[in-house]
Amino acid sequence: MKSKAAWVIKRYGFILLFVCFIAFSSLMPFAPGIxxxxxxxxxxxxxxxxxxxxxxxxxxxDVWVPREKIxxxxxxxxxxxGILWVVLLAxxxxxPLYAAFPVAALLWKKGCSVRNVFVYLGAFSTLKIPMLAFExxxxxxxxxxxRALFSLxxxxxxxxxxxxxxKNRNFAVxxxx
Amino acid sequence: MIGLAVATAIVLALxxxxxxxxxxxxxxxxxxxxxxxxxALLNVLILVSVFLYLxxxxxxxxxxxxxxxxxxxxxxxxxxxxxxxxxxxxxxLGAILVRSGISNMVVAVFITTLMMVGILTLPLEAKYFGxxxxxxxxxxxxxGAMLIGLLMGIFL
Numbered sequence: 001m002k003s004k005a006a007w008v009i010k011r012y013g014f015i016l017l018f019v020c021f022i023a024f025s026s027l028m029p030f031a032p033g034i035x036x037x038x039x040x041x042x043x044x045x046x047x048x049x050x051x052x053x054x055x056x057x058x059x060x061x062d063v064w065v066p067r068e069k070i071x072x073x074x075x076x077x078x079x080x081x082g083i084l085w086v087v088l089l090a091x092x093x094x095x096p097l098y099a100a101f102p103v104a105a106l107l108w109k110k111g112c113s114v115r116n117v118f119v120y121l122g123a124f125s126t127l128k129i130p131m132l133a134f135e136x137x138x139x140x141x142x143x144x145x146x147r148a149l150f151s152l153x154x155x156x157x158x159x160x161x162x163x164x165x166x167k168n169r170n171f172a173v174x175x176x177x
Numbered sequence: 178m179i180g181l182a183v184a185t186a187i188v189l190a191l192x193x194x195x196x197x198x199x200x201x202x203x204x205x206x207x208x209x210x211x212x213x214x215x216x217a218l219l220n221v222l223i224l225v226s227v228f229l230y231l232x233x234x235x236x237x238x239x240x241x242x243x244x245x246x247x248x249x250x251x252x253x254x255x256x257x258x259x260x261x262x263x264x265x266x267x268x269x270l271g272a273i274l275v276r277s278g279i280s281n282m283v284v285a286v287f288i289t290t291l292m293m294v295g296i297l298t299l300p301l302e303a304k305y306f307g308x309x310x311x312x313x314x315x316x317x318x319x320x321g322a323m324l325i326g327l328l329m330g331i332f333l
Contacts, residue, residue: 011216018223032230039226046263047222049178051211053185059207060192063199094181096263098218098298101305102210118314125292125318130180131264138268139275139284143333147285150328154321155293161317166310176214176304 050095058106071111078113083156086116090123094131100124108173115163117173122155214304221301225261228297232260234270241274241287249283250326257290258319261297282330289325293318 022040025033074082104117127148135144192200237260241253267288274284294315295302302311
């Protein structure tokens with residue numbers, strides 16, 4: 001039982017401390033603490049809506065999509081078409097970049113190549129359709145299209161560079177535990 | 178956001194109809210992955226909340242608004258790399274900057290580094306890719322974002 005408590009404290013200690021700090025701040029009242037708490041709530045809400053949905057999809061993806069399919073279409077032998085598929089997959093998604101990491105880990109586990117994992121991250125960060133719609137609304141079609149157009153070769157290049165660097169390094173995307 | 182919810186609901190329903198047991202296995206797997214990353218994620222959100230308090234968007238606008246030219250670009254790159262601002266704040270902010278006469282290059286560099294580089298989320302990224310690769314990806318993305326900003330400055 002003792003080791004279990006230690007485990008909880010190690011994992012959630014910082015968060016518990018933070019929650020205490022926020023509670024203390026609103027009692028005092030301590031304005032900076034209250035404002036930090038408000039920011040946290042904003043991010044927490046974004047996370048609390050998007051991430052559970054993402055992880056439901058990831059879990060289903062895990063049980064339904066066979067490894068050989070991913071290996072064939074996104075794997076090391078897949079060629080340029082693999083890039084097209086990961087970019088399209090990334091474009092259909094929503095959420096902050098940290099929501100893409102678990103998807104990348106799953107793709108990797110199913111046989112996606114190193115290059116395509118990082119192309120996926122690049123496309124996710126710069127070309128998500130919901131985000132593009134928002135960008136067009138505020139910064140205009142020309143700005144958004146040009147930015148997307150310039151981003152594409154840049155993140156594909158980054159994918160190639162990272163794959164080259166990791167070629168002989170025994171690289172693996174880990175599942176955090 | 179609503180699109181994602183609807184898509185998830187449809188996929189979940191179809192999956193349930195096709196194979197109940199497999200769907201449950203999938204949901205369990207997803208929940209486990211979520212719980213495994215949750216502490217690291219919450220820690221990053223705390224960091225970001227503190228950062229956003231120290232550097233609120235209006236402060237950001239003031240800083241970005243001061244420098245044009247190379248100091249502006251460097252400042253935008255730095256701020257964009259550190260900040261983690263959701264799109265619903267970042268794009269309106271960009272629009273304000275453009276309207277107040279800040280060059281497209283500065284705005285593009287800020288938006289692109291914001292999207293591609295995440296210094297505050299490095300601890301989270303490192304859990305998946307390791308520190309070396311995470312640093313490398315962010316460094317390359319930083320260089321890439323500068324390049325994109327430069328091209329935007331030339332062509333827009």
